[in-house]
Amino acid sequence: MWRVAITIAGLDSGGGAGIHADVKTFAAMGVHGATALTCVTAQNTYEVREVQCLSPAMVRAQILAVWDDMGIDAGKTGMLGTGEIIEEVAATVEKLGFPLVVDPVMVAKSGAPLISDDAVDVLKKRLLPVAKVATPNRPEAERLTGMSIASERDAERAAEYIHREYGTEVVIVKGGHLPGGEAVDVVYYRGAVHKFSTPRLDSRATHGTGCAYSAAIAAGLAKGLDPLEAVKTAKQFIYTAIKYGVARGKGHWAVNPTAWVEIPAERWRAVEELEAALKLVRRNAERLAKAIPEVQSNLGYVIDPRYARDTGDVAAVPGRIVNYMGEARPSGPPTFGASSHVARKILALASRDPRARSAMNIRYDPELVERAKALGFKIAVVDRRREPEEVKKREGGTMQWVVEEALRQTGGVAPDLIVDLGDWGKEPQITVVGKTPAEVVEKVLKILS
Numbered sequence: 001m002w003r004v005a006i007t008i009a010g011l012d013s014g015g016g017a018g019i020h021a022d023v024k025t026f027a028a029m030g031v032h033g034a035t036a037l038t039c040v041t042a043q044n045t046y047e048v049r050e051v052q053c054l055s056p057a058m059v060r061a062q063i064l065a066v067w068d069d070m071g072i073d074a075g076k077t078g079m080l081g082t083g084e085i086i087e088e089v090a091a092t093v094e095k096l097g098f099p100l101v102v103d104p105v106m107v108a109k110s111g112a113p114l115i116s117d118d119a120v121d122v123l124k125k126r127l128l129p130v131a132k133v134a135t136p137n138r139p140e141a142e143r144l145t146g147m148s149i150a151s152e153r154d155a156e157r158a159a160e161y162i163h164r165e166y167g168t169e170v171v172i173v174k175g176g177h178l179p180g181g182e183a184v185d186v187v188y189y190r191g192a193v194h195k196f197s198t199p200r201l202d203s204r205a206t207h208g209t210g211c212a213y214s215a216a217i218a219a220g221l222a223k224g225l226d227p228l229e230a231v232k233t234a235k236q237f238i239y240t241a242i243k244y245g246v247a248r249g250k251g252h253w254a255v256n257p258t259a260w261v262e263i264p265a266e267r268w269r270a271v272e273e274l275e276a277a278l279k280l281v282r283r284n285a286e287r288l289a290k291a292i293p294e295v296q297s298n299l300g301y302v303i304d305p306r307y308a309r310d311t312g313d314v315a316a317v318p319g320r321i322v323n324y325m326g327e328a329r330p331s332g333p334p335t336f337g338a339s340s341h342v343a344r345k346i347l348a349l350a351s352r353d354p355r356a357r358s359a360m361n362i363r364y365d366p367e368l369v370e371r372a373k374a375l376g377f378k379i380a381v382v383d384r385r386r387e388p389e390e391v392k393k394r395e396g397g398t399m400q401w402v403v404e405e406a407l408r409q410t411g412g413v414a415p416d417l418i419v420d421l422g423d424w425g426k427e428p429q430i431t432v433v434g435k436t437p438a439e440v441v442e443k444v445l446k447i448l449s
């Protein structure tokens with residue numbers, strides 16, 4: 001059954017925080033996302049320029065329109081703007097009775113206030129008592145409790161205080177603003193303290209973290225998860241959203257809630273496409289056997305470069321493609337992390353030219369190079385004897401150097417072929433490059449024919 005979650009929050013025109021972050025999160029977590037807009041902000045990654053809030057009656061009308069039609073399985077609040085809106089939201093949620101996650105948004109990452117001073121008191125006295133979960137960060141928890149929070153122990157005390165003083169069932173004091181190698185969220189629930197941690201990320205993509213995290217918890221509650229299960233999943237979710245943030249803008253980049261579903265989908269797609277290309281290899285096994293070098297061949301395919309970090313993100317053939325009794329034969333099924341050399345070349349290529357996501361190394365033969373030239377392929381020729389000693393010594397450095405040399409010749413656009421003339425004890429190679437593994441195999445077949 002479809003579950004419905006509602007966000008009662010503000011609009012960030014930059015799309016990083018507020019209802020954008022929340023609805024993306026709901027979609028990624030597999031629940032239907034509804035919205036009750038509170039305020040419109042003219043905002044980007046580095047500043048809030050203008051704020052205009054709707055009337056409390058309009059906020060209530062949006063919540064009721066959703067409730068009367070689909071029902072609401074859980075909700076969350078973000079930027080509420082004024083004390084009057086908070087009053088109205090508290091009264092409406094109290095009447096309807098759905099579980100509510102309150103992200104007590106007070107100040108934007110850029111430093112602009114998102115709630116009037118007098119409204120903080122209304123938030124404490126009216127909204128926190130009707131909330132099932134509250135997710136203050138360190139400065140918010142300090143403002144709600146009057147305590148100074150400098151350690152996990154302080155965070156535990158603050159969480160318990162908020163529960164005791166305002167009656168919120170589950171209180172999470174987030175660890176993002178506390179020191180330490182791990183970001184530890186302290187959760188007070190039913191008389192006990194629980195901790196959820198992920199490695200601290202040194203990331204610029206933090207705009208919208210509080211929004212997406214609270215929305216992920218609300219999505220979990222909408223699906224009927226126990227609050228601790230919902231928090232556990234949300235913690236992993238927000239780690240991924242920060243790690244793969246949207247690298248655009250001059251300020252705090254936006255978190256990326258859709259990474260949660262895009263990365264697994266990308267990995268699945270890469271395997272499917274590589275499998276299809278390997279079928280093409282098997283169908284042309286005799287012809288392709290002639291292209292296999294002494295070191296054997298590999299064919300790799302990297303996931304969307306926005307998500308690629310290392311060779312673990314490149315699918316390739318474990319045990320390589322070998323010449324077995326005159327036939328090219330893939331030794332195993334497409335597997336991530338199965339290539340070192342070809343994968344490094346692909347990573348270096350795709351980081352400069354994101355269309356170049358696949359490559360295969362084949363035997364060097366001047367005749368093949370001539371045929372590629374005649375076919376109009378773009379070719380870069382690299383002399384590895386010119387590789388600087390310090391690059392040779394660096395683990396994996398050669399592959400990157402070869403690619404950089406090639407791209408220097410082609411003005412940064414990936415060539416079809418990188419001809420590596422080899423070095424003392426290093427077999428010369430041709431690396432055939434393409435957008436997809438099928439395109440690469442097709443290019444190799446053309447050169448061979």
Ligand SMILES: Cc1ncc(COP(=O)(O)OP(=O)(O)O)c(N)n1
Binds near residue numbers: 009012108209
């Ligand atoms: C419209 C709107 N809502 C919420 C925020 C807060 O987002 P951010 O500044 O990134 O801080 P957290 O998400 O970490 O609380 C906003 N800026 N705009």
Ligand SMILES: Cc1nc(C(=O)O)sc1CCOP(=O)(O)O
Binds near residue numbers: 320341
């Ligand atoms: C050993 C070797 N060197 C290559 C080069 O391009 O220099 S390609 C290659 C074979 C493929 O290796 P992998 O399975 O690590 O991608």
